[in-house]
Amino acid sequence: MPKLPLDQIIEAIVAWLGTNVKFLFDFISGMITGIVNAFALIFHSLPIVVVILLFTALAYWLGRWGLAAFAAIGLLLIWNLGFWDPTMDTLALVLTAALVSIIFGLPLGIWCTRNRTVDRVLTPILDFMQTMPAFVYLIPAVTFFGLGVVPGVIASVIFSIPPTIRLTKLGIHQVPAELVEAADAFGSTSSQKLYKVQLPLALSTIMAGINQTIMLSLSMVVIASMIGAQGVGADVYRSVTQLKIGKGFEAGLAVVILAILLDRITQRFVGNPKRGRSALMGKAPWILGALVVFCLGAGLYQVLGTGAKKGDTVGSQVNYTIVGIDPGAGLMKATNKAIQDYQLNDWNLLEGSGTAMTAALDKAYKANQPIIVTGWTPHWMFTKYDLKYLDDPKNSFGGSEEIHTMTRLGLKSDQPSAYQFLDKFNWTPTDMEQVMAGIQEGKKPEEAAAAWVNDNPDKVNAWIEGVPKAPAGQKLKLAYVAWDSEIASTNVVRAVLTSKLGYQVDMLQVEIGPMWAGIAGGDVDAMVAAWLPTTSKDFYDKYKGKFDDLGANLSGTKLGLVVPKYMNINSIEDLKK
Numbered sequence: 001m002p003k004l005p006l007d008q009i010i011e012a013i014v015a016w017l018g019t020n021v022k023f024l025f026d027f028i029s030g031m032i033t034g035i036v037n038a039f040a041l042i043f044h045s046l047p048i049v050v051v052i053l054l055f056t057a058l059a060y061w062l063g064r065w066g067l068a069a070f071a072a073i074g075l076l077l078i079w080n081l082g083f084w085d086p087t088m089d090t091l092a093l094v095l096t097a098a099l100v101s102i103i104f105g106l107p108l109g110i111w112c113t114r115n116r117t118v119d120r121v122l123t124p125i126l127d128f129m130q131t132m133p134a135f136v137y138l139i140p141a142v143t144f145f146g147l148g149v150v151p152g153v154i155a156s157v158i159f160s161i162p163p164t165i166r167l168t169k170l171g172i173h174q175v176p177a178e179l180v181e182a183a184d185a186f187g188s189t190s191s192q193k194l195y196k197v198q199l200p201l202a203l204s205t206i207m208a209g210i211n212q213t214i215m216l217s218l219s220m221v222v223i224a225s226m227i228g229a230q231g232v233g234a235d236v237y238r239s240v241t242q243l244k245i246g247k248g249f250e251a252g253l254a255v256v257i258l259a260i261l262l263d264r265i266t267q268r269f270v271g272n273p274k275r276g277r278s279a280l281m282g283k284a285p286w287i288l289g290a291l292v293v294f295c296l297g298a299g300l301y302q303v304l305g306t307g308a309k310k311g312d313t314v315g316s317q318v319n320y321t322i323v324g325i326d327p328g329a330g331l332m333k334a335t336n337k338a339i340q341d342y343q344l345n346d347w348n349l350l351e352g353s354g355t356a357m358t359a360a361l362d363k364a365y366k367a368n369q370p371i372i373v374t375g376w377t378p379h380w381m382f383t384k385y386d387l388k389y390l391d392d393p394k395n396s397f398g399g400s401e402e403i404h405t406m407t408r409l410g411l412k413s414d415q416p417s418a419y420q421f422l423d424k425f426n427w428t429p430t431d432m433e434q435v436m437a438g439i440q441e442g443k444k445p446e447e448a449a450a451a452w453v454n455d456n457p458d459k460v461n462a463w464i465e466g467v468p469k470a471p472a473g474q475k476l477k478l479a480y481v482a483w484d485s486e487i488a489s490t491n492v493v494r495a496v497l498t499s500k501l502g503y504q505v506d507m508l509q510v511e512i513g514p515m516w517a518g519i520a521g522g523d524v525d526a527m528v529a530a531w532l533p534t535t536s537k538d539f540y541d542k543y544k545g546k547f548d549d550l551g552a553n554l555s556g557t558k559l560g561l562v563v564p565k566y567m568n569i570n571s572i573e574d575l576k577k
Contacts, residue, residue: 008442014140018363025144031295032096032150038298039092048079051088055261062268070264074257083232083254090221090231091258093149097156097217102210103292105161109168109209110194119169126162134159134220138227142359147323147352152224160216167209171202211266218259228323228352232258238327238351242538243513313577314370314569320347322561323360323373326481327351329512330535331374331559338396338561342572349374354483361385365564372575375562376401376531378429378554380436380484390561391571397534397559402552403489404530408522409548415525417501418476420467422526423550425493427459432554435488449491453499460496469502479508479515479524486529489553493528513539520546528553535559 018025043051052075060068078087112119137158141151175198183193199206221233232254239248322339324332335349352360357373358381364371365385372390381387405422412419431452438448453460476497480490490507497503508524516536518524520543530536530549561572569575 014143018143018366022367028154029145029150031298031300032100032153033148034298034300035096035099035295036092036149036153038294039095040089043088043091044085048084052076052079059261059265062265067264067268071261074261078254078257081250081254083235083251086230086232086235086251087254087258090218090233090255093153093156093221093224093229093231094214094217094258094262097153097160097220098210098214099295100153100157101161101164101213101217103295105164105209105213106168106206109165109206110172112165112169113172122165126165129158130162134223138223139355139359142227142356143363146363147228147350147356147360149224149229151227152220152229155224155227156217156220159220160213163209163212163216164206165209167212168202168206171205171209172198174205175201207266207269211263214262214266215259218255218262221255225351226353227356228350234327234351241326241329241511241513243517314372314567314575315346317370318372321372322347322349323357323371324349324351325354325357325374325483326512330531330537331376333538334397334534334559335374335561338392338394338572341394341396342576344575347575358484368566370567371564373562375560376485377556377558378432378436378485380433380440381562383433383437384440386565387562388565388570389558390563390569390574392560393571393573396572400555401531401534401557401559403485403528403554403557404532405526405528405550405553406519406530407526407548407550408519408524409546410522411525411548415470415474415476417468417470417474418497418503418525421463421496421501422493422528424463424465424467425496425528425553426463427489427492427554429554429556431456431459432485432488435492436484439484439488445487445491446495449488449495450499452492453495460500463496464500467501472502473504474502475504475506476526477506477508477524479510479518479527480529481512481515482509483529489528512536516540516543519543531557 046054052072055075056068056072059071078084108118108122112122134155137155138151141154145151145154179197179201180193183197188196221229221231222236223233225231225234225237232251235251236248236255239245239251322335324335326332332349332351338344339347339349361371361373361381362385375381375387375389405425407419407422435448435452438451439445443451478490478494480486494505494507497505508518510518515524515527515529516539519527530540532540563569
């Protein structure tokens with residue numbers, strides 16, 4: 001049965017929206033940026049002690065001494081560990097996502113109770129939003145809104161708004177029918193019945209939905225950091241990729257403290273009936289209106305002020321931002337070194353992932369906009385786009401790199417056939433780019449790799465010459481990082497091992513740090529993804545003696561800063577102008 005081209009349909013829709021509705025996405029991006037910046041300005045402008053005292057006072061008003069003590073001690077610990085600024089950035093992101101979810105979620109939940117057609121339409125959409133893996137939202141968000149906090153907020157809203165809508169609807173439906181009938185009998189209008197009867201009685205359920213929305217928004221902070229959203233989530237992600245267990249625990253503890261604090265505050269907000277739910281609901285339109293005004297004011301300030309901030313320098317045109325990849329990559333370390341060497345003090349290196357970087361490049365290139373990214377060769381983006389490296393007169397990125405093959409200790413004796421093949425495996429950047437091009441044309445990685453193996457019998461036969469086939473049922477584990485180059489090379493190695501040598505091969509996609517730890521610990525058998533001497537230097541030095549280095553499987557690679565050729569800039573030194 002022929003496959004339904006759903007992936008192509010989705011990509012066509014995304015491309016059409018990105019081209020024809022760009023003005024709307026730019027407006028939404030400006031609005032969300034303004035709201036996040038407004039919250040961040042409040043939290044960063046006030047002295048840290050004042051913010052802690054305000055949170056402690058709020059916690060005392062809502063939960064007395066127990067919650068107040070936790071707020072004070074928890075926030076002081078975050079300050080002491082050095083995570084205050086990123087935690088406030090995370091809080092700004094979470095509050096923005098929660099505000100947007102509340103502003104849209106409450107009216108939609110109420111609408112569902114008034115209109116069955118709306119309820120029938122929204123229910124499957126909410127099911128889709130809640131069950132679709134959160135990672136799926138990231139790439140369309142980057143395509144429409146670029147890298148940074150905005151796609152993180154958008155992805156958080158999509159993931160977290162369903163509980164507010166569902167529990168608002170549920171809470172109103174659970175109001176006893178007798179009370180609604182009594183309100184009708186006394187001649188209450190629809191709005192009076194809603195604000196005086198239904199919403200006050202449903203408040204606990206509604207607040208449970210809002211509480212879940214805030215918690216789900218907070219759970220997205222680490223995922224959002226993969227597309228450039230800053231905050232404590234970025235510290236967690238950086239620790240994972242670099243295998244810094246202590247730092248990761250500290251950053252995770254900051255997330256836990258913030259989560260517990262927000263959870264308890266929202267739970268206690270309606271926990272005491274003495275605070276008067278009816279009075280609160282009577283003010284609900286004003287509260288919601290004030291939130292809308294705040295969001296509109298902050299957003300419009302950002303939207304209207306963005307155009308005036310653009311200048312003629314390259315830095316001002318790209319907002320003094322270099323779009324990077326995974327924080328654990330040596331390329332990022334080299335880029336930070338370049339920023340120091342060239343004294344680019346006002347510039348920011350945006351952490352994310354290789355996929356997010358290429359998505360941002362694609363968006364900017366199609367719009368003929370300036371962008372600076374971290375790049376390496378071989379990579380399919382040099383085939384798809386007309387790009388150039390910026391000259392590096394201070395040699396911050398070093399010379400050309402090699403990609404080495406690494407195996408666990410003992411593989412030579414345990415799996416001699418695999419070891420012999422891996423030792424012979426060697427190809428060129430052109431070979432790798434052919435596989436990457438096939439993947440970009442729509443082939444599955446394993447299909448593109450198998451096609452290359454079939455089209456290059458001489459090279460493949462040279463790799464396996466004199467290598468005996470593996471015993472039946474012999475298994476092998478290969479680790480790789482989800483970089484386009486490593487996806488290509490690892491799939492080619494897998495294709496040869498399975499089709500020519502009879503192995504059963506499992507491929508494990510991990511971050512760069514866990515990949516090296518897996519090789520050193522013997523959890524995986526081999527990898528063909530060790531970029532040396534720059535990219536993987538820290539991990540090579542850390543685990544030296546715990547793996548076998550079989551030498552280079554590809555030479556002639558390059559690292560550096562990459563820009564589209566239509567940009568009038570040729571050297572990293574030009575970034576200072």
